[in-house]
Amino acid sequence: MVQxxxxxxxxxxxxxxxxxxxxxxxxxxxxxxxxxxxxxxxVHFDFGNNVSLCEDPMDTLKNLLPxxxxxxxxxxxxxxxxxxxxxSEVPLGEGFLDIKGMVGILxxxxxxxxxxxxxxxxxxxKIPIYTKKYWVTFxxxxxxxxxxxxxxxxxxxxxKSAKSLPKISGLSQEAALxxxxxxxxxxxxxxxxxxxxx
Numbered sequence: 001m002v003q004x005x006x007x008x009x010x011x012x013x014x015x016x017x018x019x020x021x022x023x024x025x026x027x028x029x030x031x032x033x034x035x036x037x038x039x040x041x042x043v044h045f046d047f048g049n050n051v052s053l054c055e056d057p058m059d060t061l062k063n064l065l066p067x068x069x070x071x072x073x074x075x076x077x078x079x080x081x082x083x084x085x086x087x088s089e090v091p092l093g094e095g096f097l098d099i100k101g102m103v104g105i106l107x108x109x110x111x112x113x114x115x116x117x118x119x120x121x122x123x124x125x126k127i128p129i130y131t132k133k134y135w136v137t138f139x140x141x142x143x144x145x146x147x148x149x150x151x152x153x154x155x156x157x158x159x160k161s162a163k164s165l166p167k168i169s170g171l172s173q174e175a176a177l178x179x180x181x182x183x184x185x186x187x188x189x190x191x192x193x194x195x196x197x198x
Contacts, residue, residue, distance in 0.1 A: 002041055009040040017044035017069050025053050025145070026063035033067045042069040045106070046118070047097055048076035052087055052127050054145055056152045057097050061105060071106060072118035073191070075099055077162035079124070083131050085157055086124035088165040091186035092117075093194065096160040103195055115197065119187050121180040124165045129153070 002016070009016050020029055020043060033041065045068040050060040057076075061068075075095035079086045092099055106113050128134045129150070138145045166183065168176040191197060 002036065006036065006038050006041055010038065013040070015040050015042060015069060017042045019044045019072070020046050020049055020060065020064060022049050022052050025055060026050055026060040030063045030067065041067075043067040044069070045071040047072060047074045047099070047102060048087075048089065048095075051076055051078070051153070052125065054129065054149045054153045056149065057102065059149070059152075061102055065105065065109060068106060068109065068113070070114040070116070073099065073103065073115045074118045075187075077165055078157055079161050079165055080157050081126065084127045084129035084134065085153070086165055087127050088122075088124040088162075089118070089120050089183075090162070090166060091119065091183045092190040094186075095162070096156055100194060107196070117184070117187055117191070119180075119184050121166050121168060121176070121183050123167050123169050 002018070005016060008014075018029075018041070020026060023029075024032075029043070033043070043064045045061065045064055047057055047061075051057060073092070074089050075092045075097050077088050077090045077095040089095075103115065106115075135145075166179065168179065171179065
């Protein structure tokens with residue numbers, strides 16, 4: 001579909017940025033973008049999505065940086081659970097991501113790169129890395145998962161697990177909305193204090 005769209009994008013000089021959204025590991029996404037070879041197709045970089053694919057966020061950024069033209073800024077936190085780990089978006093500064101470092105890298109590439117906050121307050125996502133069904137999509141030569149990547153995620157779980165993660169189950173609609181607002185406002189406040197944003 002992207003190949004079909006590319007000539008139209010080129011003709012109208014209109015950029016299409018695709019989010020790294022748990023569909024490919026970053027090396028795979030970078031490979032097909034490189035093969036496509038279009039300045040009009042790039043990445044809307046998401047800071048945390050590829051953690052669910054056992055990627056270190058800095059490795060994801062390194063792989064997709066040449067194609068990043070906008071980004072979702074977010075922070076992530078993890079906790080172990082019986083089948084793997086829980087993954088949640090948390091207010092900026094409360095997770096394990098190097099937000100300042102990642103924003104700095106992106107701004108060095110493009111000082112005017114658009115940064116949009118993505119703060120979804122919900123129950124944690126279950127990433128069942130100890131189950132067979134998780135590994136089905138990695139069982140081919142195109143997308144093997146190196147052991148070192150799994151080891152990095154295990155290190156994060158061991159050394160940087162959060163004491164608690166946001167949850168909305170059991171909350172009233174009003175309480176869930178207040179929690180969402182609080183998380184967004186904390187993130188905006190943290191960004192104003194800690195990031196070089198014009």
